[in-house]
Amino acid sequence: MTVAAPVKAAPPGRAEERRAGPLSRIRRSYDQFWYAWAMCAPVVVILGLLVGYPLVLGIMYTFTDATSLNVGHTIGVNHIPDTFSWVGLKTYLDILSGPDNQFWPHFWWTIIWTVSCVTVTVSLGLGLAVLLNRNVRGRSFYRLLLVLPWAVPTFVTIFSWRLMLADDGVVNSLFGAVGLGHLSWLSDPFWQKVAAIAVNTWVGVPFMMLSMLGGLQAIPAELYEAAEMDGASPWQRFRHVTLPGLRPVSSTLVLLGIIWTFNQFNVIFLLFGANNSDSVQILVTYSYKLFFGQTPMDYARAATVGILCLSILVVFTEFYRRWMRRMQGAQA
């Protein structure tokens, strides 16, 4: 995408450039912008090495039956040759119509996980931002307090939650004290999912709140004054001034939230471990398990699940972008 950007950005209006062949166009652009090309080169090379190469290799592996046993390697004097073969779309078919019931349960849980996490974090973040945007006493103290979960390293947060949610942990003692009984947060399949969403909310809300707060402060106060003069109720002001004013921020936040949550590896992996809690694994942790969680490591299937994740997100992002553009068009 980075490579394609300058070509796309070329001004479309110049008729003489459009008529020239692509090669001479590149040459002309090089003559004119050689300095820009030189400046871009390191980024292009590094991105090519760090992103492009693994991506191409990953896509290649999805069409093979590669595992850690049959991919060639040399250890000292021992040389193991490549013996994996091309199997076409067999790995995809195998995963999508798998007789072992592995992919689809993880897929549906990933969707539920993403939708509920994003809904909860965005609405909580918005609510808290609106509260903190007013002139309350000790505002900066509250802000500091609410940013705290974000400032603590994620793994510390998650391990603390793991201790608190354990069978004899703080959460269960609190629940027991108010007579709600004893729940297996970390082992019962349903409560595992609830716990995962709750912990991810804890981790995700501060960022949403901060960004929303920034968006709120960018809405001119005159708009609220005008609305108040016209007799708008607080709810109407929120609905017709705050929400539309936040749209540039909130639409990006929702998109980011969906991509991050979909690929949220830390929470699931650190809260439950990779092997014992199969039903709570989302697609990325499932892919990790196929690669690192077993021997022989299954390169082909892990790569295929990874590529499927990527495709789902690319398709979704494209649709979301179009939908946002249409919304904005309708507004204007």
Place this chain on the structure above:
Amino acid sequence: MRRGIAAAVLATAIAVSASACGSSGSTATGSTANAGPVTITWWDTSDATNEAPTYKALVAQFEQANPSVKVNYVSVPFADAQTKFTTAAAAGKGAPDVMRSDVGWLPGFAQQGYLVPLDGTPAAAEQSSFESQLIQQATYQGKLYGVPEVTDTLALMYNKSLFAKAGITSAPTTWDQLKADSALVKQKAGVDGFAFNPSSYYAMPFLYGEGTDMVDVAGKKLEFNSAAAIKGITTLKDLVTSPGVAKLDTTANGYANIMDAFGSGKVASIIQGPWETTNVFKGASFADKSNLGLAAVPAGSAGKAGAPIGGHNLIAYAGSDAAHQAAAEKFIAFMTSAASQITIATKNATLPTRTDAYTAAVTANPGIAGFQAVLKAGVPRPAISQYSSLYGPFGTELTKILSGQESVQAGLSNTTVQAQKLLPDYAAQ
């Protein structure tokens, strides 16, 4: 124009050298010059708090005796070691010169060419002193790839005073008896009678008890779907849901929780191996070491009792250069010598692999004496490289079966489907 090319070349050169810098991290096995002391890296997978001090002391002794070799001791958690080693070896750097490897990992490592054959090297000079069965387990396709360091099997560990409180005089010998005894302990002593660690390795006695295993190598069959395996796992599922048996802990802390509960007397019996003996003796209930009872795992309906034979070998990495390999072989010989094994056994209560290490002082340890008696019921694992890989899918499905997410049949047939990916030429039944 020429300026442009020069600038582009310069920029590219900077980028390439920058990324090259990034990738050349510290390698554990860099090819250093032969002169001067050689530093070898050892990945020890023993328990970092209870067992590691003994090994560290031995490393210091070795360095004193061999001034030309330095040992970089690295403690690697057992659960991650196989993946870490495979990843490092596959990447061609970062792998240790010597590793303490589970006996089950050895065939897979050897098959992938990661290991140095040790026949005829100083490491295997005293080969004839070792138990022949353990040498057999360290051999892959006729070559010796590891030297046995410790051996183990699973046994029923029980709290004698809790059993006595419930009026139980001898350890249960069948799963049905264990079930009845657990109920009795709960009733009389007010604590859980038994706790099960929901992991495939610990479920093996339930398969052996019905006279089956995960695979039948001679018949080229996967046994998960067999009537015997279904019966064995059904027995297990019934046991873990019986009154007096601790609620199944499938959380990531499960293993540690069970050990804590047993050590503090909240659970009267568990299935465990000798590597936990030191840890158990630290528990409040076992201040008097004679309170720990050890018995063979209970038998299944076929009347057989069986537990997997495990243990660890010291292996040498094939990617190290000649100087490091020579030092590694010397180190392995030292760590598996009779004197070292006696030290390890007396300090850690793990079982030596050499017949000449079972001295009177070693067998006087109550933990070792108990396990030595149980070792007879040990079942060696078949010599196929994929065998230990089967524990993975079996473990995942076992958790689902035991926590009631799947029926025994469905879980075992899902296991079979995944096992067939590892062993495509085996029949599923």
